[in-house]
Amino acid sequence: MVSHPPxxxxxxxxxxxxxxxxxxxxxxxxxxxxxxxxMRAATGDRVALFNGRDGEWSAAVERIARNKGTLRPVExxxxxxxxxxxxxxxxxxxxxxTHFIAEKAxxxxxxLLWPVFTAQTATRRVNLERLxxxxxxxxxxxxxxxxxxINTPLPLDAFCRDWPQGRxxxxxxxxxxxxxIAGVLESFKDNDTTTTLGILxxxxxxxxxxxxxALGKLPFVTHVALGPRILRAETAALAxxxxxxxIAGDW
Amino acid sequence: MVSHPPxxxxxxxxxxxxxxxxxxxxxxxxxxxxxxxxMRAATGDRVALFNGRDGEWSAAVERIARNKGTLRPVExxxxxxxxxxxxxxxxxxxxxxTHFIAEKAxxxxxxLLWPVFTAQTATRRVNLERLxxxxxxxxxxxxxxxxxxINTPLPLDAFCRDWPQGRxxxxxxxxxxxxxIAGVLESFKDNDTTTTLGILxxxxxxxxxxxxxALGKLPFVTHVALGPRILRAETAALAxxxxxxxIAGDW
Numbered sequence: 001m002v003s004h005p006p007x008x009x010x011x012x013x014x015x016x017x018x019x020x021x022x023x024x025x026x027x028x029x030x031x032x033x034x035x036x037x038x039m040r041a042a043t044g045d046r047v048a049l050f051n052g053r054d055g056e057w058s059a060a061v062e063r064i065a066r067n068k069g070t071l072r073p074v075e076x077x078x079x080x081x082x083x084x085x086x087x088x089x090x091x092x093x094x095x096x097x098t099h100f101i102a103e104k105a106x107x108x109x110x111x112l113l114w115p116v117f118t119a120q121t122a123t124r125r126v127n128l129e130r131l132x133x134x135x136x137x138x139x140x141x142x143x144x145x146x147x148x149x150i151n152t153p154l155p156l157d158a159f160c161r162d163w164p165q166g167r168x169x170x171x172x173x174x175x176x177x178x179x180x181i182a183g184v185l186e187s188f189k190d191n192d193t194t195t196t197l198g199i200l201x202x203x204x205x206x207x208x209x210x211x212x213x214a215l216g217k218l219p220f221v222t223h224v225a226l227g228p229r230i231l232r233a234e235t236a237a238l239a240x241x242x243x244x245x246x247i248a249g250d251w
Numbered sequence: 252m253v254s255h256p257p258x259x260x261x262x263x264x265x266x267x268x269x270x271x272x273x274x275x276x277x278x279x280x281x282x283x284x285x286x287x288x289x290m291r292a293a294t295g296d297r298v299a300l301f302n303g304r305d306g307e308w309s310a311a312v313e314r315i316a317r318n319k320g321t322l323r324p325v326e327x328x329x330x331x332x333x334x335x336x337x338x339x340x341x342x343x344x345x346x347x348x349t350h351f352i353a354e355k356a357x358x359x360x361x362x363l364l365w366p367v368f369t370a371q372t373a374t375r376r377v378n379l380e381r382l383x384x385x386x387x388x389x390x391x392x393x394x395x396x397x398x399x400x401i402n403t404p405l406p407l408d409a410f411c412r413d414w415p416q417g418r419x420x421x422x423x424x425x426x427x428x429x430x431x432i433a434g435v436l437e438s439f440k441d442n443d444t445t446t447t448l449g450i451l452x453x454x455x456x457x458x459x460x461x462x463x464x465a466l467g468k469l470p471f472v473t474h475v476a477l478g479p480r481i482l483r484a485e486t487a488a489l490a491x492x493x494x495x496x497x498i499a500g501d502w
Contacts, residue, residue, distance in 0.1 A: 107481075109480055142482065226497075227500075229393040238486075238493070242477075242489070242493040
């Protein structure tokens with residue numbers, strides 16, 4: 001029997017398989033371990049499943065062992081809905097802070113995570129598998145019906161060339177040259193309810209002044225400011241996402 | 252010589268001593284270790300000091316050893332200014348998440364951190380020394396001229412009796428019963444520019460429904476919502492603080 005201490009959420013897993021009546025969902029070894037050893041699930045217990053396409057299903061545990069297991073979707077409990085359309089582009093920071101960004105951005109509803117390398121980005125590698133694992137775990141916990149996509153990392157200049165027409169990019173500018181973020185977001189809301197947004201968050205060292213200048217010349221860029229204190233890179237990213245959702249997003 | 256890699260901030264320390272011409276500031280053992288072993292500071296190097304009262308001073312290293320040192324304030328570089336007036340009241344969560352709350356809340360400019368124990372708070376102790384150390388370190392990094400105060404932890408009911416007249420308390424209500432936070436903050440801004448605020452953030456298990464009901468009866472409480480996803484306690488606290496600062500605070 002799966003028991004839930006007060007306040008603990010029921011088990012919720014992201015799977016790749018189709019979810020429909022009669023389907024059979026094989027668990028990954030780590031999911032089977034989680035269900036059997038951590039949550040002590042047994043045959044017949046119910047688990048919530050989602051795959052980003054078929055809504056949420058209540059599934060029954062058919063077989064469960066230490067490193068494998070099978071579930072049977074029994075009934076659809078939520079219809080698939082499209083999540084927020086909000087991108088987070090970020091310079092990778094230290095490992096823990098990067099995991100943090102992926103986790104919190106997922107909770108805050110971003111649809112795409114996109115690492116970029118800037119001049120002062122100290123980290124030159126980013127573990128996309130790990131980023132995706134963080135995003136999946138956060139999506140399972142926060143009740144989302146999808147997992148953010150993760151784009152291939154690019155250097156900043158290539159990234160700027162690839163940016164899609166029509167989407168605004170808010171650059172978190174710690175040099176003091178940006179406009180207060182709340183006013184910028186309000187103006188989007190006033191002018192055009194269909195503005196789609198991305199946030200660009202720099203590395204610990206900030207953007208170089210050449211980068212800020214170059215970004216400022218792009219028609220889709222707005223430099224925004226997050227107050228008088230120097231925020232850590234991950235704090236700035238998260239704070240900006242919260243403002244986007246509260247003022248111009250799905251809150 | 253203290254050298255700074257690109258983008259790294261110069262050394263900045265919080266001290267208790269008065270800062271004025273002719274003063275002598277003794278370093279704590281951990282500050283001396285940080286200056287000598289980590290930052291490799293030498294006699295004559297400059298360090299920024301603040302104490303929450305006398306602005307920021309550039310101080311010269313007079314003597315430095317492994318576990319002690321003396322600095323001499325040389326010139327005042329910033330006048331003391333009062334920071335934002337924003338309180339964060341929070342149910343302690345797991346250790347790492349609690350440190351995270353203290354660090355991020357300091358960066359986001361809170362003036363007071365106040366732990367409260369609610370019915371579903373799993374953690375029954377909070378390390379106030381550690382909380383203060385997190386806040387000091389974050390204040391040093393983010394350029395604040397003060398460090399948030401830390402109030403003595405209280406059970407929720409005693410806390411409610413102690414809440415000061417005239418300050419609004421925004422309760423982060425994950426039950427779905429709150430109003431969207433942006434609208435609530437806008438209404439404060441429209442009605443009265445002198446509204447002072449506090450945020451009340453619950454434990455991982457959320458507030459009990461009895462607690463939400465009791466809070467809802469208090470004249471200073473507004474229940475607010477942070478969107479359709481289930482946020483971790485620390486994410487909710489941080490997101491709400493960012494919204495307060497962006498919409499009705501010092502951003």
